[in-house]
Amino acid sequence: MIPALTIENLRKVYDNGFEALKGISLEVEQGDFFALLGPNGAGKSTTIGIICSLVAKSGGRIAVFDIDIDEDFPAAKRHIGIVPQEFNFNQFEKSLDIVVNQAGYYGLKPALAQKRAETYLRELGLWEQRDIPARMLSGGMKRRLMIARSLVHEPRLLILDEPTAGVDIEMRRSMWEFLQKINAQGTTIILTTHYLEEAEALCRNIAIINHGKIVENTSMKTLLRQLHKEIFLLDCVEELPQSVAITGFAVRRLDDHTLEVEVQKGQHINQVFAALDLESIHISSMRNRANRLEEMFVNLVEGDA
Amino acid sequence: MKVHEQYVAFLTIVRKEIKRYLRIWTQTLLPSAITMSLYFVIFGTLIGSRIGEMDGFTYMEFVVPGLIMMAIVTNSYSNVVSSFFGSKFSHSVEELLVSPVSNFVILMGYVVGGVSRGLLVAVVVTLVSLFFTDLSIHSYFVVVVVVFMTSTLFALAGFINAVYANSFDDISIIPTFVLTPLIYLGGVFYSMDLLPEFWANVSKLNPLVYVVNAFRYGVLGVSDVSLSFALGMIAFFTALAFGYSMHLLNSGKRLRQ
Structure with a gap:
């Protein structure tokens, strides 16, 4: 064609x-x-x-x-x-x-x-x-x-x-x-x-x-698919402890109920859920911090600058 | 694009142009009627009655052809210059530029729009003049030829002005500082015979002299210049303006980046 x-x-x-x-x-x-x-x-x-x-x-x-x-x-x-x-x-x-x-x-x-x-x-x-x-x-x-x-x-x-x-x-x-x-x-x-x-x-x-x-x-x-990492925001039911750590993941506590997690290529978000579950923290909802294409776009354009 | 499609495009542009000036008739048609009425009253009736005859005609009869031609020139020019510059200014000219319509059709569409306004105003002004004097036409053929050639020439000139204009000031500079003085010095109100030899010769460089005199010949049968020479000059300037307008469109100068 x-x-x-x-x-x-x-x-x-x-x-x-x-x-x-x-x-x-x-x-x-x-x-x-x-x-x-x-x-x-x-x-x-x-x-x-x-x-x-x-x-x-x-x-x-x-x-x-x-x-x-x-x-x-x-x-x-x-x-x-x-x-x-x-x-x-x-x-x-x-x-x-x-x-x-x-x-x-x-x-x-x-x-x-x-x-x-x-x-x-x-x-x-x-x-x-x-x-x-x-x-x-x-x-x-x-x-x-x-x-x-x-x-x-x-x-x-x-x-x-x-x-x-x-x-x-x-x-x-x-x-x-x-x-x-x-x-x-x-x-x-x-x-x-x-x-x-x-x-x-x-x-x-x-x-x-x-x-x-x-x-x-x-x-x-x-x-x-070329994205090497994605950042998720997790809304937690229970109040988060002041210090949160999950082995292998970069984690940041944003407020009492919101956690920011960076998931690298090859990692699985399930591992995060499992780790939080062990701490008796339950997730009510989850969203991408930024649009995935936006991240890719910024990477490409900045890389070309 | 096939010929009949180009014809449809041409009619679309002409229709749009006519609709435009009819929509704003108080700005496009009425002013000429009022201005010319004032000319007829002041120069024809009040002052003209004291001037006496010119070239064997009453002063009113003498100025009427020039005043009609003045209306044709200014209206055919200003219609194209304001419409085409307006479309450039609003970027709506891009509607035409992105379409498959040929440059020749674009130019002809705008020119015919300008010519139609010139003709319409000529009819209005002629009707107004009938309140002040009787008009008998010496040669209908010459009148029609001169009117069409002149309105085409000044519509083309308006197009060139519009292409070069960058602001609304630019589209009023030429009519105010070039066109109007040339019209006034083109023998609308006087015969060339009244001028000293030097100024009469200088006047022959003014293209409006040929336009006014050719039209006056068509109406009254008298002219300060040879009719064939006058028609030749109008045809020459029309061909020149057409060629340059097409060059501007084909090169995309000031229209495409």
């Missing part, structure tokens, strides 16, 4: 001499839910900008469903839907007009454009707001409007640049569900986000970019 996106040795040097991309290469399979992560200024948005023609590349090759953008960019663009980081619509236009106009730019006749716009505005819960100027919508609604707009020509590859930034938790969850649904229907999705739990929950494959280079490109499972 041809890849949805192929990037080979992509380079970008801005006019001021800043080298934003230093020859990155990656491939995104059809149907994938792919995370492109990196700290601010790493080169994520530049990469996305080049894919959708808002940024001119300095070198390298990009193909979308095997269509080289240097040979037939308009054909490649037909397959791409983009949800940018910043709001980039006319705030004075009505939501429906924004989506219908976008369909028109892709050559969809007015009747079909109206039908598609209605479908996606309904799916994203914006149909009731269709006649409201975009500036009157809430931040979350504006983000959903950009998603509806990006889907109106039914692209096979959807690129979302921090789509849930500034969106409340409930709205974020509903957007996750929607994205998972369209991914299950066959749309390939590339996601950049600063919420690493979002990437961990949604994405199957991941690339981490830092200082314009890919520092990791693998499956989410493989990446998380």
